[in-house]
Amino acid sequence: MHRFKISELGRNVFWLQGPERDHLVRVLRLSPGDEIIGFDNSGAEYKAVVNTVGDHSVTCGILEQDYPEVEARTQVYLVTGLSKGEKMEWVIQKGTELGMAGLIPLRTKRAVMKLEGNKAKDRVERWQKICGEAAKQSHRVRESKVYPVADWKELKDLLPPTTQWIIPYENEKSMTLRSVLKEFNPQEPIAILIGPEGGFEESEVLLAQNTLQAQSVSLGPRILRAETAAIATLTLVLGYYGDLG
Template identity: 45%
Template sequence: MQRYFVDPEQMEEGYVTITGDDVNHIVRVMRSRVGDELICCNGRGRDVRGAIEEIGADAVRIRILEEGLPNRELPVQVTIAQGLPKGDKMELVIQKGTELGAFSFCVFTSKRTVVKLDDKKEKKRLERWQKIAKEAAEQSHRSRVPEVGSVLTWRELLATASRFHYALFAYEKEETATLRRTLSEVPPGSNVLIVIGPEGGFDETEAAEAEAAGFRSVSLGRRILRAETAPLYALSCVSYEFEQQE
């Protein structure tokens, strides 16, 4: 069943009003008609099943049939901090990371970051990344759309460690602390930051700076993963730890 995200104010008592680009998707792409059912989410935990009652030029009115649909979010809130990769790799990270349950994304630059974005390019990238997150959240039946934050500098990223219950730093030279062992210490309901480096990873100075800022270094296994593979591996580990062993 097709899923659409709406602002909380678009959900009234008994009804939902869909506006914007989703109207065109409902009418022209899905070719939906009065009586067809769909799911609407306000991004704050309220998911409803409804039936189309009225189709207008600029809005579609939905009558709510059922509240309290199953929660499909991870038991922990995982933010992926990704070193800005080359090409369209960030799009892959956001799309697949959203499907795997990421709560939010932030992008950062560090010593080995190759890509440089000016303000105009960054704005366009952020708009596209957010759109990709929304579409992936609808496809995977998420209850919320992950937020994609503005590009941070390395120093700005380090300063965010205190905002999380657990701030983890994926480092290829870590030999003892595995992600699996660290996740076993994390209780459900925690918010977790997982930092993934750009192509080329991190140097030893950055690793020391991360540790000094409160990050815990973790290993993602015996093999060296590509920048776009590492966050997906990490999210898969989180899902296995908190969902597949229930």
């Protein structure tokens, strides 16, 4: 059955509005009597039947409610330096499919992309839509959250104070990711700091270590592209704690 993000939830009923309504009506051409799945980012999903199709909303009657265990047990966030082109979109899409809790776009010294003001706001809105589509595709019941574009000084306040920070760094030769994860508490959030094209400057790594108590780790002898490092590290962390089988 097709999946939709619920616009408004009532008692035994929910409504689809805006793009969700248009997708059901204009693209999928569903009609009253068709069954669908809705989710509202609460962890629940609802099997429902389309009751009425209006000009501005679709009314759906709830048949069943369930709480499927599809979300990662460990909350893992990506904090990624702004990258140009479609690289950010690719990381956001694949990260959502894998189960990341959220992503913070980070302004860094070597970032080629510069986002400020309304341009940054519009880009974040686009990225959040990508999260929504990826969440539907992967049958998640919570979208990954895309945070506003942030500076270094803002990071500490965006995530819980118990967050455990990792920063993959090509000059780290001794500390492995596995050894760090062994000491982490999977019941608390984990944030992965990933540089832009060209990586972090050494001063930024020191800043992360001093202000966030981030642990620098090695991802092996080969230098990975920013987007590869993001998805590889996310996969390794989720896999280590048993969220990828």
